[in-house]
Amino acid sequence: MTWLLDNVELIGRLTGEHLRLSAIPIVLGFVLSIPLGWVAYRYRLTRGLILTLVGLLYTIPSLALFVLLPAIIGTPFLSEANVVIALTIYAVAIMSRSVADALGSVDPDVKQAATAIGYSSFRRFWAVDFPLAGPVVLAGLRVVAVSTVSLLTIGAAIGIDTLGYLFTNGYQRGIIVSVLTGVVVTVVIALVLDRVLVVIGRALMPWTRASSRSERSGVTRAFTTARKMPEAVS
């Protein structure tokens, strides 16, 4: 308990750093995966190519990727850029599949109707396809947010200041409270972020509120939406 009181400042600072470092990959992953997901959804050839590539990237264990990146892109070994880029790669890997599936889940009749009343394909994408794909995209984004927050702790292994510092430092000095605090704060941040995304989603997509099922975690959401997706997806 005294440890906790003595280190409130440290925990606060690490929490801030953790939030900052996890926000970048989540936002970047979201932005980058829209065009990638669209290309994967639109063309059969690129679909296989992109989804296989992101699948392979996703297979790489994070600590190995943190070490590999400086050798490939020439960043300094202890730079936080390595962690941010690695987590962005994972985010893109999850999200581009999500976006591709989401776009596939849009009712073709609605798209035809939009084309028939004169939408250009570019405008139709932003005004019709993408908003209707929103719920499935959001499900993917929630998964990304939660796993990014959790993965970021491993950055402490290569000396980046995140909540993971409470793990490495606590372990070395034998302070269980430190490790426990790190775990709890990480989980809380992940769950709060998940909630925030739900609220944002509800504000941006008011039409989903009427049909929204009971509130559950991102995974449930992804599960149920995946289940509800029409045959066209696979």
Place this chain on the structure above:
Amino acid sequence: MNLFADAFAWILNPGNWEGRNSIPQFIGEHLWYTALAMILASAIAIPLGWYIGHTGRGRDIAVATTGAARALPSFGLLFLFVMIGGVANRDSSVVIVLALLAIPPILAGAYAGFEAIDRRVIDAARSMGMTERQIVARIEIPLGLPLLWGGLRNAVLQVVATVVLVGFVRNATLGYPIVQGIQINRFDQMLGASILIIVLALLLDAIFALLERYATPAGVRVGRTRDHRTSSTRRRAAGGATPASTEKEKSV
């Protein structure tokens, strides 16, 4: 590319292939921890998942825990368990943490595999006079296999990545050369070990992808061709974007 040359020199250095703390030993330990954790997790999660899938009982709890488990930082969990378990029990603590991480994806694969089966198939089996036991053994388990293998594949990916972190608490597994490399500032060793880890992860993933595809009964594989005439409200067992196959997890 000099860094890579150094890394490959480290991998190929004959001195690193024999004696204590050699590459084969690290790989062996890596696979050993992975196998133990997968066996323990499967022994718990597969029967439980089948029970949930067959009876529908406890499904909400299972789904909720699977979701919440994603938020748990495996790195911290590993340290926490090892510290609580004490130095003498480090190995058991490590295996327990790894198994805990592997349980949610396997559980999801097991029950999702049952739920993805066309209800009419099960109704048909029941009307033919099959007992519940026969339905589980002859219909649900074989038809649910593709998704179960998908779940096992996600789990092994997760475990093999977490075993890297075991290098922080034991002088073992391919994670140890990385941890040691950070301490003594040997980039060739870190990069070399990272390359080996990536190759190992890709290989395991490829093996499980093959198992996922071929260890399923011939009848299920035939079912892969989509039949539009009998499109049902529920997905077919082997159909495309089924829950477990679209859901990959990453926490390490």
